[in-house]
Amino acid sequence: DQQVKQNSPSLSVQEGRISILNCDYTNSMFDYFLWYKKYPAEGPTFLISISSIKDKNEDGRFTVFLNKSAKHLSLHIVPSQPGDSAVYFCAAMVSNYQLIWGAGTKLIIKP
Amino acid sequence: DAGITQSPRHKVTETGTPVTLRCHQTENHRYMYWYRQDPGHGLRLIHYSYGVKDTDKGEVSDGYSVSRSKTEDFLLTLESATSSQTSVYFCAISESGSTGANVLTFGAGSRLTVL
Numbered sequence: 001d002q003q004v005k006q007n008s009p010s011l012s013v014q015e016g017r018i019s020i021l022n023c024d025y026t027n028s029m030f031d032y033f034l035w036y037k038k039y040p041a042e043g044p045t046f047l048i049s050i051s052s053i054k055d056k057n058e059d060g061r062f063t064v065f066l067n068k069s070a071k072h073l074s075l076h077i078v079p080s081q082p083g084d085s086a087v088y089f090c091a092a093m094v095s096n097y098q099l100i101w102g103a104g105t106k107l108i109i110k111p
Numbered sequence: 112d113a114g115i116t117q118s119p120r121h122k123v124t125e126t127g128t129p130v131t132l133r134c135h136q137t138e139n140h141r142y143m144y145w146y147r148q149d150p151g152h153g154l155r156l157i158h159y160s161y162g163v164k165d166t167d168k169g170e171v172s173d174g175y176s177v178s179r180s181k182t183e184d185f186l187l188t189l190e191s192a193t194s195s196q197t198s199v200y201f202c203a204i205s206e207s208g209s210t211g212a213n214v215l216t217f218g219a220g221s222r223l224t225v226l
Contacts, residue, residue, distance in 0.1 A: 004153075006153075031212075032211070032212040032213070034212055034214065041219070041220070042219055042220070043201050043203075043217030043218050043219050043220055044154070044201070044215075044217050045217070046214050046215070046216070049212040049214065051212070089153060089154065091153075091154075093212060093213050097142060097144075097159060097161070097205075097213060098156065098169075099154075099156070099213065099215065101153035101154040101155070102153050103151050103152060103153045104153055
């Protein structure tokens with residue numbers, strides 16, 4: 001039973017346009033949601049997080065939106081750049097140590 | 112660079128052999144974690160540690176054991192490797208325990224193939 005789902009295995013976006021990555025969850029008790037980015041042969045790196053009491057958090061080109069009624073969050077990247085091509089993981093924090101991870105979405109930025 | 116290294120980075124072994132993966136950190140972080148990453152599953156927590164000699168199980172701990180005798184080292188042992196343990200293993204560290212998101216810093220991963 002997956003508590004965090006990323007339903008799109010891959011996404012292709014033109015350079016300069018907006019990339020929108022989606023994540024759905026089932027547990028209303030999650031405290032925080034985090035997005036990580038992963039390049040091949042490297043470990044995931046932290047991108048941005050959002051508290052469950054917020055509905056938006058922005059950091060430069062990256063914005064995360066949280067819709068609690070729909071149990072849905074999304075990561076917006078604008079404008080998309082070639083270096084953004086990577087696998088993006090959504091993770092939900094259920095306690096101060098445990099993260100539940102989605103399966104990831106591979107983002108491909110086309111030149 | 113967060114000062115977290117994993118060794119070995121790649122290992123091929125045979126079914127039934129013991130395997131130990133090492134994670135070393137220079138950040139003096141309290142929390143350390145072992146995850147495995149498999150296609151279609153994201154990252155799954157194997158074991159974690161919240162201090163020297165203090166460890167606990169994650170969601171996929173069967174077949175794995177861990178030890179933490181020093182703050183900087185966290186070892187993951189497969190007592191008798193099976194083909195289902197073929198995976199990429201990631202170590203992570205964090206300073207969680209305070210308020211806020213638990214932001215983990217990951218090592219580069221150890222790719223294990225069990226034949």
